[in-house]
Amino acid sequence: MPLQVSTESPSAIAQSLESSSSKPSFLVVYASHVDGRSWCGDCREAEPLVDAKFADRADDVKVVYAGQKDEWRQAENPWKQAPFSVTNLPTLIKVTGNASKWERLVEEDVYNQKKLDAFVGPKTKQEQRL
Template identity: 90%
Template sequence: MPLQVSTESPSAIAQSLESSSSQPSFLVVYASHVNGRSWCGDCREAEPLVDAKFADRTEVVKVIYAGQQDEWRKTENPWKQAPFSVTNLPTIIKVTGNKWERLVEEDVYNQKKLDAFVGPKTKQEQQHL
């Protein structure tokens, strides 16, 4: 399932992530774009790998943009608050039932860590090897 950029409120996203208990749900948190490009170098590095990883999967995957640099740096940024508790960008949050896990910053664009966090390769991913 291709990644979908969400414009839902943080509370609606949290509720949506927690409502899918049979399989994990994911939230990808990136820095916002300026002139079509993320201001965050780690986000730019991660985006193609994350897009490819989730392209043929069935899990719920939402993408949000945490803001421009000045918005992101504010302590009241909603993505820094519980239950998201994002400290660095990019971050992938995996919610299984009521368990929240995070893959953060350079670990997001480390293919081995990304694969381990998201789960086993799908049949289609394995065919491309």
């Protein structure tokens, strides 16, 4: 099942990620779609792999769109601001340790299966049984 896009504000998403428990939380930031397709080639490559990676996992994952090209290029784009600090699309953010550690997988690394697997981690035994 494809991941669901969050309609929460950036501040609400930041608060949610920062209040995560001992289990990692993830945020996927993609370029917005035009006519049903992302304007970002790297995002188009990444979406099916990211969807498949999280399909049967119990992880907390939020997906957001950073906007059309003109919105994305603006310095005040909320996803470019702290704590997200996204510089390139797509970006997969992992928050662990009660928000003390923010890690990022960026651009072509997001759709590199080995790097994606290493970043997200293996499925738990419980997830493997599902």
